[in-house]
Amino acid sequence: MCGIKGPDHTLRPVLPSTLIPLAVYFSPMSPRILIAYATKHETTREIADAIAETLKEQGIDAEARSVGTVDSVFGYDGVVIGSPIYMGKILKEAKQFVARFAGALQERPTAAFAVGMSCKDLTDENCRKVEKAMEPVTGPLQIRGEMGMFAGRMNPSFAPVIGLFMRYDEAKTEDARDWDAIRTWARELPGRLGIAAV
Numbered sequence: 565m566c567g568i569k570g571p572d573h574t575l576r577p578v579l580p581s582t583l584i585p586l587a588v589y590f591s592p593m594s595p596r597i598l599i600a601y602a603t604k605h606e607t608t609r610e611i612a613d614a615i616a617e618t619l620k621e622q623g624i625d626a627e628a629r630s631v632g633t634v635d636s637v638f639g640y641d642g643v644v645i646g647s648p649i650y651m652g653k654i655l656k657e658a659k660q661f662v663a664r665f666a667g668a669l670q671e672r673p674t675a676a677f678a679v680g681m682s683c684k685d686l687t688d689e690n691c692r693k694v695e696k697a698m699e700p701v702t703g704p705l706q707i708r709g710e711m712g713m714f715a716g717r718m719n720p721s722f723a724p725v726i727g728l729f730m731r732y733d734e735a736k737t738e739d740a741r742d743w744d745a746i747r748t749w750a751r752e753l754p755g756r757l758g759i760a761a762v
């Protein structure tokens with residue numbers, strides 16, 4: 565084989581410069597996954613960041629972005645949509661994201677996760693409430709595999725008025741995020757989306 569010695573003393577093949585753009589075009593690229601999140605108090609953003617980091621460890625080109633900053637989902641091989649739940653509903657920004665990109669989202673594999681204090685105790689009733697809240701995402705899209713249901717973070721400052729009407733255990737300061745559960749779910753995402761790392 566024709567080759568030159570690289571600085572690390574391994575043989576490197578020589579490509580005529582005219583073929584380099586072709587080689588770049590055909591070289592395997594890392595699959596790209598978008599984690600599009602809505603948030604009011606950053607809890608869900610931090611979860612989306614942890615999911616992106618976990619995917620990157622698997623060789624996936626993952627990007628966590630607030631739903632409002634996404635102009636297009638073209639170029640992504642899969643999309644994950646995450647929202648916190650407030651008063652039994654997901655944030656309107658998450659609904660708007662799904663409505664805005666519905667066509668393109670239906671053409672690519674999608675996964676979803678919800679964040680809420682009810683996810684601390686996933687009884688059948690709480691699961692049903694979370695599933696109901698996520699219907700604006702799961703209804704129009706073919707969500708792959710199990711939806712992530714992650715306990716969030718609570719602070720009375722999140723709800724200065726409504727907080728007065730919450731039970732003490734619902735309104736107290738608490739970070740109930742289970743990072744192991746979040747990372748385990750994220751590690752299973754490529755399989756769920758049918759995307760293989762290169």
Ligand SMILES: Cc1cc2nc3c(=O)[nH]c(=O)nc-3n(C[C@H](O)[C@H](O)[C@H](O)COP(=O)(O)O)c2cc1C
Nearest residue numbers: 603604605606607608648651652680681682716717
């Ligand atoms: C006013 C208020 C209402 C909430 N309602 C719900 C709810 O209906 N179900 C639930 O599971 N969690 C509920 N939560 C908890 C939030 O989902 C939790 O604080 C979440 O971590 C917030 O995420 P964010 O920081 O990304 O906005 C509520 C929190 C507040 C402050």
